[in-house]
Amino acid sequence: MARTPGRDKNGMKKGTWTPEEDEKLRAYVSQYGSWNWRKIPKYAGLSRCGKSCRLRWMNYLRPDIKRGSYTKEEEDTIVRLQGLLGNKWSAIASQLPGRTDNEVKNHWHTNLKKRSSPHASSPSSTSPQEATTSENHSCAHEAGPKDTSEKTPNNVLDHPMNCPVTHPIIEGFASLHLCSSSSETSLSTCVEAVDFSNTEFEACRDTCVAESSGRFWTEPFITDNNIGSWLLQDEWLFSHDFFY
DNA sequence: AATTGCCCCAACCGCAACCAC
């Protein structure tokens, strides 16, 4: 299951962690905290790179790590948030106390992916996260290096699906109001079925945009891994069944 | 009992964001 122990070019140990190494790291971080992962292995007496130490602590040694099988509720949460946020594993994991992003990601790929997308056998079909990321990257409102060479036509933003703020909202609306109320499980199909003149959708969109007041992309989505926390703290989203 | 092939998960890698100077 684990990797064969070895050494990298700097002489740092790689591969499976031994119980002794775990104990050293646990003892050090518990006592002194994670003040600088780069230097911690040296002070903790470990022949590991800081990155490896951080990963080991975050995914395995942290005292609040919850191990064992997933509950139905946890799995439902993962599927729901994955459909809404895409592969934002850290954001999804933040809504599952004791679960790590790595663990959630693994569980998704090994168990939930096939279950949540019965048509996943077709490589050309658009998965929720693919839809989200590809749309986001092609949106002219998002100021990122990847976008500069791929400007969309001027009128393309006329369509709600091309707006960087409303697009995720549309997907959330579609996944909850359409996918959940019909036999249709493909998010992309549900998104296509959204009636943009529908008053319920308009209220959903306007409120979410107004309350986010511009932070939708800049704060939680891009610079903060607590998107889930931010969204879940939003009473409006709760009252409109955005997640349930 | 031996072999094969798939499943699962710990760990690695590359990249981007963040931050301090």
Next chain:
DNA sequence: TGTGGTTGCGGTTGGGGCAAT
């Protein structure tokens, strides 16, 4: 504003475990 160091994230891989043959 630019640069270098650090941290965090998501994709991918390696290999042990185990069921099937």
